[in-house]
Amino acid sequence: MSVDKETLVKVARLACLRLAAEKLEPLTDELNNILEWIETLNEVDTEAVAPMTSVVETDLRWRRDEVTDGDYAADVLANAPDVQYGFYAVPKVIE
């Protein structure tokens, strides 16, 4: 598997990254190097092996249905660029 410049531009746009035109060529090469390296992993036959979900043998932790958190709007909003009446205020986004 390899990527072309077009795919790179699309992926960058999906990730909201702006790439300078002169960066496209070298980045495509870099990404392809990584993908090529992954190709070598594909040489191992994993047909009968279940995908590994964690490096530690453990189960998903569950929590009880209790309210144990929240009620600190000021902390939550502390890093917001703008706050109005207790809301995050952002440049208008409308569909």
Next chain:
Amino acid sequence: MSDPRTSGLIEGASGDWEIVIGLEIHAQVISQAKLFSGAATRFGAEPNSQVSLVDAAMPGMLPVINRECIRQAVRTGLALGAQINKYSVFDRKNYFYADLPQGYQISQYKQPIVGPGFVTIDLEDGTSKDIGIERLHLEQDAGKSMHDQHPDLTFVDLNRSGIALMEIVSKPDLSSPAEAGAYLKKIRTIVRYIGSCDGNMEQGSMRADVNVSVRRPGEGLGTRCEIKNVNSVRFVMQAIVYEASRQVDVLEAGGTIALETRLFDPQQGETRPMRSKEEAHDYRYFPDPDLLPLEFDDEFIAAARASLPELPDLKKARFEADFGLSPYNAEVLTAERQSADFYEELLEELAKLSGKPAKEVATRAANWVIGDLFGHLNKAAVAIADSPVSAARGAELLQLVDDGTLSGRMAKDVFEEMFASGRSASEIVAEKGLRQVSDSGELETIIDRVLADNPTQLEQYRAGKDKVLGFFVGQVMKATAGKANPKVVNELLAKKLKG
């Protein structure tokens, strides 16, 4: 011309088109805390007061799943007769929006917690139809954006961010707006019965994405459009009619349907394309590395199953079989669990008071609950749980009619007063001295006087004007202040007038 709302057929210029509909219903899970955090879920709190650092996506915060949300998803799956997956996986669905601080929604993609199932819907023509459910999965809700509070700013409240949703995806088995409406109502009834979602569409705890396509009868599926976030049964049906007609117009003009997301505008009654880039659909799902697979055992499922109440379909069948109710009455009484409970309590009480088997008084009780009680509750906008007339008091009123104390007319007046004051029928009857006069001796005296006082009408009657009988009945009722037993009055009058 057939009505597309029930027929599912659109008559185009070049012949008929069929509508094919699939629904994705988002149902908010009833829980104290959110799906992956300990923040509260209560509706209507101060903005951003029910937000944990997990919900605000602060760096380093990790999600921990809420047991109750898992249990409710399993209970809902069981109520939908669906396959429960003991192993499921949470994935990240990636997109950027101001009310989604993580930049992705934690959802389930390839391995959902609940697999295929079905529900049966009842249609207006008396038939029923099974609608396939493809899956049910758990996911996080996003925050709430308000675009109309400021000329150039959008206000964001993250209280809803991270609340657990069940997304219930139907197969494209729905073939008319009426079927889609019946399906949505049925899912709402089921989740409300089992208490996994409150079904409140006004507050947004239940909403639907509607997939609509059209095709020539017998042909394969056409390209669909998805109408996002429709929040009432009526709007779902309106949106489908509009969207299907629009697609037929495009196709008949030689155009093609683009796979796209649209919004329904209830004011204009039309759907419009959303101005989002086509790449927005490229969600790049991948397993969330912060969460291990979700696993539980048969015991967990068995406990969830044991906690389910009698489901609406079974209850309806039992009401028809055990009480001899009509399908319509059974349907109306079982649409809400509270109504069914109220009815059964009233019926039990009435059977006890009257000494008759339940089946004998069941239809009368059903007609009273559906007609008189529901009528008054609807008019006063009061839920049955808050009814000022309890089931036991309703039974007492019905028994007073059965034993002849009250006429049907008097019972209606007494009920009005019970509903307004919350007092019992016997109290009102005793206080007002309401007692139907059925004693023939007493009534005969009154009738004799009425006949003597109205010689002109008596002559008219004897000359063949039968209609005057009604006049005499009215006079007797007036003389007894409405307390005379109308049946006895009619019988006695007929006898006297003949003589």
